[in-house]
Amino acid sequence: MKKSLISYLYVFIWIVPFYVFGRDFFYVEDIIKEVNGSTLRLIMVSFKQGILTALLSFVAAILPAYYVTYRRGRLSTLIEGSIFIPFFFPVISTVVAFSIIFNSRLLEGYSILYTLTAVLIANVFYNAPLFVKYLSQGMKKIPRELIEAGRECGANTFEIFFKIKLPLILPQVLRAFFLVFVYSFTSFGIVLSMGGLRYSTLEVEIANTLMGSLDFSRVFTLGIIQFLILTGINSVIERVENYELKGEETEGRVGRFTTIYSVIFLVVEMGVVATSLVFSFYNYYESRFTLAVFKRLFSREFNRSYPVIESIFNSLMVSAVTALIVVSFSYILLKNYRKTNSYIIFSTFGISSAFLAISLVYMNILYEIPYLLLLVTGYFLTSIPLAYSFMYQYIKKFPKDVSEAAEVDGAGRVQKFFYIELPMLKDILISTYFQIFAIIYAEFTITYTMQLGREFPLASLVNYSLASHKLFLESSAMSTLNIMIIGSIFLMANIKGRR
């Protein structure tokens, strides 16, 4: 019971804003009214995007994951490095880059924008690196003797992959599948800008209803439906037990096709990032390179309409503070680990960020709680599951004998933390801190829905504002700044993580 208190506190922080909002705007009888064909269609669209993205990302990632598993070298390092995309490459930068690509003379005739294809391409770009990471990590741990036994029985490469490796790494595949499914099911920025009304997911519908209709009961109902669906799927995935694989990393042969495909994969992934970078120096309309856009981005005149400098400063501050709270809280959660804690923490993946955001706005209206505090609360609640999963195996598997030895020597809880745990876990704590910092810096759904544009401008919203006014050059330049900030943070996290 005592160990669960901390997770109950976490749930309590979630529940308060929803309770206050629901108390004033939700009527139970509306649930029945809202369970209709229209809602069902929304669920189907969200499901379709989630499943297709997960399947396509999986297929796109198999060969690069295979390459990364069995080859060392620059190409492997670069492919592994693409994992920064799903976590740290801002969604608005993705939207701007794809808008430029799809509107280019080469692709203009295909009318890709505002189709399901556009949404899926952007989603797969975003999520395939996640599969590469999970698949390669899994395959690296498969004992060599199992593969050799398969070969001796006459199995070819495909049979070995599908009949031996895939079943063994299924838990990792399912976890990646769930993550990608959740990201796409709740996809917001990409669907909003590149899909349009026809491809609205539940999350987009929740945000649109909040902004254009007085039907708060519908919002509440949609939020509940989304939560139930994602929590249901999560609880199924949570039941799949991990195999204890203890294989050593080994190098092996990789076919030419796999190598060529892996190069193409890397070029596509990095190409989109590069498009965003190049177009901050290249004037699309005048066909020339220039640094003028950066100058304009920092000009007083431009900042009066689009507070670029203020927003970057605000985002840095909010991310720095919130990430510290998130890491500390996740550490305490993991120190008090119970299976129920994990269920509770991961079930919050399914809660609509847009809905949370509007409930927080309502808390400001009713109780004058400062927006800054509410914003930090919103980011805190949505980042905890991520920090929890990043730190999970390190803290849960912390050697008990070391801890017990310290206790025998008379160390108290504080001494144990500062002299034993902190030095040993320092790198993973710092690495998680930087990762959460970067995720919060790039967050868009809560920021967009809370509409703090003038009161407390944040980098992702100002960048969206630039993009939606088709100030592509300025938006790309701001994306570059954000990528530089986030990129350097990612590098720091990566260096710490490796240590």
Place this chain on the structure above:
Amino acid sequence: MKKLLLMLLFTVSILSYGVEKVVVYTPSSMGGWLEEAVAEDFKAKTGVEVEFVGIKGMLTRMKLEKRRPKADIVLGLSQANVMEAKKEDLVASYKPENADKISRDEFIIDDEWYTTPFDYGSLAINANIKGIDKLPGSFEEMKGLKGQLIVPSPNSFTGQEFMMWTVAVYGEKWKEFWTELKPAIRTVTPGWNEAWAKFTVGEVPLMAGYATSDLYFEEGSSYKSFIPEEGGYIYIQGASLVNKSEIKDGAKLFMEYILDDNFQRAMAEKNYMLPVTDLELGDEYMRVPTSSKIVTVSDKDLARVEEYKKELIELLRK
């Protein structure tokens, strides 16, 4: 005389408590420039500070704030919005002392003065003739287009008014029209801003927008709006006092100020809308397309706007 008393009362209150500040919620497209155009002038004339806050989804925010309103005034309500806001008890009635400056009775969209008109305009189809072989002249001809039109979502102000325009033209058969128009629609954007951005960078040659948008371009450019021959649709934007237990005197002064020449000029020059007073405009306004035939919607249809929005969104999503 009443106005003088109000001013006097207000001056006394300022001397006693310091400078008063009124908070005005505006549509998100107005937020930035409106402050530059009128805040100083309003303060110079009344001593009251004004803060403008751009809001996406005005009625939603008003409903959220019903128990503890933060704004004193909201700008940009349509006739349908006012009906909804009255029903929800979100706005207060106030007739400005200078209401006689309103040049035409048709502009007064609420007889009980729950809203005061501050600008008006005609909806139109904005066109870039470079991107299309033959401009359609009517809604009927627009049905034959293929992915060349952008419309703002019915959840936005412009999208809602565009929908009501088609209700005014087609009556009960308005949904049939939209079903046939669907192939012509490239995408539905969250609001006017996004639609305008996509239209002006050449993603599509047509968008549902405003007749006065032609003023944004130089004469002789390839951009030229038109009003379909079925008839034009005038929409009027109103300003309302938020229904609060204590309505600030400064807020009432602002309601007077919206009919002031400076505010009216700002609406014409920066918001590309037409003034509701007799303010003289430059020759360039002659370029704005007009229609001799004006269509309107009934009060019954206005009362069903939320229902229509849902139906249209559902239709567009299929």
